[in-house]
Amino acid sequence: MKRIDAEFDARDGVACFNRMYLRVTELVAASLAENYFADGAFIERMDVIFAGLYLRNVEAAKAGNPVxxxxxxxxxxxxxxxxxxxxxxxxxxxxxxxxDLALSVILTCKERRTTPDTSPVHADYLKVNELLARVEAEVRAEFEPELVRLATADAESITHILSTFSIEAARDASWLSVQLLWPQRDIPFTYDRACAGIAETTGMVGRLLLTPVPLSAS
Structure with missing residues (x-):
């Protein structure tokens, strides 16, 4: 992620996300060192798998392959x-x-021969919410000057778009996806179709969040 940060233009869309995600990863690493999680080994492995899903798409895009x-x-x-x-x-x-998060939970549980309902998987999952809430607040504050420079109507339009997304709500939805996918994990046809449906729905939300807002004349 540090390599991506150095390699990409600061205004590149992937780079904008990468800076935020790097901060999340650093917070998780620090929390692991402080024994914040009940099963640190599980969270550490899940974090590696989680990051890998993102990096796989970055590499695919660089190679001109479908993401x-x-x-x-x-x-x-x-x-x-x-x-x-x-x-x-x-x-x-x-x-x-x-x-990606739901898939990382499924893959980590399978690898470690446990289940999403086995303690403390869900409890530790919820603890990550606190870290993400901190990062989301930092990011919104960091980018606030962008909104301040906009005309009132423009700022209202963009704020309305951004208000459709909440990290906490997204993580709650992701856990529901875990519950949906886990019983299907060993049935490739239904599992793959369910994953594809989640990907398409997530992409639709992403497209909404990236709605260009024509700016008023200064």
């Missing part, structure tokens, strides 16, 4: 200068949480 439907809006619109940095950051979190 997952959840990530497609961010990749397709990454160079649109009518879209604000905060829109890119939250659209990336939408893709990563509403799609």
């Amino acid at each position: 997952n439907a959840a990530w497609r809006p961010l990749v397709d619109l990454r160079d649109d200068r009518r879209i604000l940095s905060i829109q890119y950051a939250l659209a990336g979190m939408n893709a990563h949480i509403n799609h």
